Amino acid sequence: MGRPRLYNTPEETKAAKAASSKRSYQRHRDEINEKRKKKYRKTKKKNTNAESPCSIKSRLGFCVERSESIASRLTKLCQPERASYLDKICATFMREKTMECIESHIGKVDKLQASIRKYEDAVISLSGIGAAYEGIKKVSQDVREVVGDLEEISCAALLGVDEVENMWNARKFSYQEK
Structure with missing residues (x-):
């Protein structure tokens, strides 16, 4: 027999997932922010280099x-x-x-x-x-x-x-x- 359901409605499931995501973000916040900063720097450099003057x-x-x-x-x-x-x-x-x-x-x-x-x-x-x-x-x-x-x-x-x-x-x- 399977384990009993923790959440019976879609709203409860959604709220539990949001709480889990928030806890995970709090644990890994510094790593996530560093990744975002690096990604932003790369895209910013690409955009400035990609612009070439029109002929x-x-x-x-x-x-x-x-x-x-x-x-x-x-x-x-x-x-x-x-x-x-x-x-x-x-x-x-x-x-x-x-x-x-x-x-x-x-x-x-x-x-x-x-x-x-x-x-x-x-x-x-x-x-x-x-x-x-x-x-x-x-x-x-x-x-x-x-x-x-x-x-x-x-x-x-x-x-x-x-x-x-x-x-x-x-x-x-x-x-x-x-």
């Missing part, structure tokens, strides 16, 4: 890749095309009569503009004006044009809904003249 080409490639990502995000934001995107914003403003719809879109495009400026500056400092910079400059111009068009709509909106409606119907916004 200029890889950083340049990263910036170009990110600028392409920003271009695709701008295209996705302005789908199907820029003029219809801006027309939708004007129509929403005329319908809802609040600046929030325009300001939210300006905020989205401003984030893209801040990102592309950062990569544009990085490319200039890494390689100067060259092929990589020209590609990023094109994306930067596209983003600036959208921001400019949104700010033009915003300025007209400050004058009122009637002003936006008159300018939109007369096709006087700069994006409509293209």
Whole structure:
């Protein structure tokens, strides 16, 4: 016949195991701490030695890749095309009569503009004006044009809904003249 159970519930078993672990740790605390310190020192040294400076080409490639990502995000934001995107914003403003719809879109495009400026500056400092910079400059111009068009709509909106409606119907916004 087997020995009688000491613990009948899972909670009692868990509590007994925790107490046993605590007693064991108290007995071997110094050894355990020394092992942990050695392990920490080894991993810390590995991490500092593993860090090597990025090459200029890889950083340049990263910036170009990110600028392409920003271009695709701008295209996705302005789908199907820029003029219809801006027309939708004007129509929403005329319908809802609040600046929030325009300001939210300006905020989205401003984030893209801040990102592309950062990569544009990085490319200039890494390689100067060259092929990589020209590609990023094109994306930067596209983003600036959208921001400019949104700010033009915003300025007209400050004058009122009637002003936006008159300018939109007369096709006087700069994006409509293209």
